[in-house]
Amino acid sequence: MKIRVHVSLKNGVLDPQGRAIHHALEGLGFQGVNDVRAGRLIEMDVADTTTDAALDEMCRKLLANQVIENFRIEKVA
């Protein structure tokens, strides 16, 4: 079973990486970019028997820092 975990910073948390990307895009001449936020994408191949609870626990224990980050679990196939 293929799983994608999207980890993104919560609103209000400073995102220097996103700001650097934003600045670089403007430096390259791209217009109309209002905001950029940088996050992580973790793609996992797990056994079909893996439960949703186990996936949720992986995110809470390791993949995301819930103090400053949100995560979303997406089942691809």
Add this chain to the structure above:
Amino acid sequence: MKIRVHVSLKNGVLDPQGRAIHHALEGLGFQGVNDVRAGRLIEMDVADTTTDAALDEMCRKLLANQVIENFRIEKVA
């Protein structure tokens, strides 16, 4: 317009970050994880007039290193 850019390493490219996550998940006692790949997720808010070609160019010029990475552009709203 909200855009998500998913950047992931190409197959065959070594992924030490993904391997470290895999190892850590096993160390925490999670079973049935076959493979982990780490990538980036870039969320952008761009003007509605931004063309697909411009988005593609942003990815090719800055957001992804096409030698070792693939990217996928997703329009959220």
